Amino acid sequence: MQFRKSVAIIGAVLALPLASHAVPAMAQASLAMLNSLETGAWDLRFRDGSSVRKICVRTGREFIQLRHKQSGCNRYVVEDGKSEVTVQYTCPGDGYGRTNIRKESGSLVQIDSQGIADGRPFQFSAEARRTGSCN
Known part of the structure; x- marks a missing residue:
């Protein structure tokens, strides 16, 4: 016994x-925080003065890979908080990135991202704001 x-x-x-x-x-x-964002059309305003980019948000995950359009990238969630997420990802043959998304409200987020895309380094900060419905 x-x-x-x-x-x-x-x-x-x-x-x-x-x-x-x-x-x-x-x-x-x-990544529950991303699910809590309002769906629809959003404007991305880059802090470096680049032109405004419009995207249609369906899940909030569209903000993770703004410089890597392809699917099939491997993602690793570094932080999964109530108002902030950080995701690191690798896209075979096209580089990698690390993106931090901070929610201010359901229609306003701050994004910081850096990595390698098309063989070149990138780094940006942007504010994304919901503007209406997707067309």
């Missing part, structure tokens, strides 16, 4: 590290 208790305790102790890693991995995938 003592042997069975020891085996059960050892098994439970060994399972703890696995359980502690499983919970964050599931939480990382949610």
Whole structure:
């Protein structure tokens, strides 16, 4: 009987590290803050004075890869907070990036992103604001 208790305790102790890693991995995938943004047309205003860019937002995830249009990029969620997310991604054959999105309201976010696209480094800060419905 003592042997069975020891085996059960050892098994439970060994399972703890696995359980502690499983919970964050599931939480990382949610990006709930992005889901809370209003859908529709948004204007991106870059702080460097570049021309305004218009995008149609359906899920909020459109803000993650503004310099990498293709799908199939691997994403790793660095931070998944109530009002801020940071996602690092790699696009095979086209570079990588790291984007931080901070929510001020459901229709206003601040974006900072940097990485490599088309063999060139990029870095930008922008403000995105909802302007209406997508056409």
